[in-house]
Amino acid sequence: MRISLRGQPVPEDTDPRIIDGKAIANALLADLAREVAALIETGQPVPGLAVVLVGDDPASQVYVRSKARQTVAVGMRSFEHRLPATVTEDALLTVIDRLNADPAVDGILVQLPLPRPLDAARILDRIDPAKDVDGFHVVNAGRLSAGLDAPVPCTPLGCLLLLRQAVGALSGLHAVIVGRSNIVGKPLAQVLLRENCTVTIAHSRTRDLAALCRQADILVAAVGQAGLIRGDWVKPGATVIDVGINRIPTADGRTRLVGDVAFDEALAVADRITPVPGGVGPMTIACLLRNTLAAAAARRGAAHGL
Ligand SMILES: Nc1nc2c(c(=O)[nH]1)N[C@@H](CN(C=O)c1ccc(C(=O)N[C@@H](CCC(=O)O)C(=O)O)cc1)CN2
Numbered sequence: 001m002r003i004s005l006r007g008q009p010v011p012e013d014t015d016p017r018i019i020d021g022k023a024i025a026n027a028l029l030a031d032l033a034r035e036v037a038a039l040i041e042t043g044q045p046v047p048g049l050a051v052v053l054v055g056d057d058p059a060s061q062v063y064v065r066s067k068a069r070q071t072v073a074v075g076m077r078s079f080e081h082r083l084p085a086t087v088t089e090d091a092l093l094t095v096i097d098r099l100n101a102d103p104a105v106d107g108i109l110v111q112l113p114l115p116r117p118l119d120a121a122r123i124l125d126r127i128d129p130a131k132d133v134d135g136f137h138v139v140n141a142g143r144l145s146a147g148l149d150a151p152v153p154c155t156p157l158g159c160l161l162l163l164r165q166a167v168g169a170l171s172g173l174h175a176v177i178v179g180r181s182n183i184v185g186k187p188l189a190q191v192l193l194r195e196n197c198t199v200t201i202a203h204s205r206t207r208d209l210a211a212l213c214r215q216a217d218i219l220v221a222a223v224g225q226a227g228l229i230r231g232d233w234v235k236p237g238a239t240v241i242d243v244g245i246n247r248i249p250t251a252d253g254r255t256r257l258v259g260d261v262a263f264d265e266a267l268a269v270a271d272r273i274t275p276v277p278g279g280v281g282p283m284t285i286a287c288l289l290r291n292t293l294a295a296a297a298a299r300r301g302a303a304h305g306l
């Protein structure tokens with residue numbers, strides 16, 4: 001917590017170093033609502049997003065509910081498909097085939113993680129690449145890494161939009177991404193390369209991770225380990241993007257969300273930092289809707305302002 005010149009604690013949302021992901025996501029959602037209305041006004045069908053949830057993971061249920069609510073709030077149609085954790089791979093693939101063929105569906109998303117023993121790669125690769133609003137299909141991942149037009153996965157796109165807003169031009173900056181997942185680390189590396197950053201991907205086997213992180217102008221933490229990144233791992237003046245969402249127990253027997261970065265320590269050193277909650281998280285769903293509108297416009301051969 002920062003203390004003001006008059007000795008008062010400064011609420012986090014007024015500290016200009018703290019990147020307000022919720023506000024930036026809300027502004028994007030408002031833009032999307034205008035774009036959707038403009039598309040519909042031209043006589044085009046309402047864009048539609050289908051979300052497939054398998055099993056009863058509590059966090060996934062919250063995210064899927066939130067996706068459906070925000071989809072409708074920006075004026076698009078939401079289709080939810082809930083399947084039991086015991087669903088067979090063939091039955092799940094049949095659902096995806098139906099959504100691929102459904103003209104009312106512009107975007108398809110399978111909520112991750114999938115329960116075992118379902119093979120996520122096989123299932124994601126069944127989605128029509130033109131409806132793959134997560135950008136996880138191997139064709140889209142390949143296109144992104146080849147520098148071709150492709151949907152950018154939602155969390156990396158959210159990180160990029162936050163960085164553009166907080167930092168401005170990214171060219172020439174050294175970005176260190178801690179985490180090499182297909183959902184965040186790898187696609188974000190491609191996106192930041194496209195912005196002419198110098199990109200290093202680090203992971204659990206990286207030697208002297210702290211020393212590497214201290215070289216970063218942009219430090220992205222996406223490992224899922226609460227508080228891994230300490231204040232003395234951050235270069236003074238760096239921008240820190242915390243993608244981690246970790247639920248930890250509190251002294252009163254409840255839980256709270258924290259990121260992968262020791263926030264108060266890093267805030268003392270960094271120029272700018274995203275909080276958890278309220279940083280990257282809200283951008284993920286806003287960017288999903290942005291990708292859905294882009295997919296809908298592309299399928300209709302229509303222009304859109306994004
Ligand atoms: N098919 C996909 N599965 C998953 C993705 C994804 O992009 N596509 N990402 C995550 C989960 N996720 C969306 O699906 C997601 C995570 C977090 C948030 C969010 O708004 N977080 C809030 C806190 C919310 C809370 O209290 O739990 C925040 O950080 O402020 C939105 C979406 C894995 N699966």
Ligand SMILES: [Mg+2]
Nearest residue numbers: 278279280281
């Ligand atoms: Mg966050």
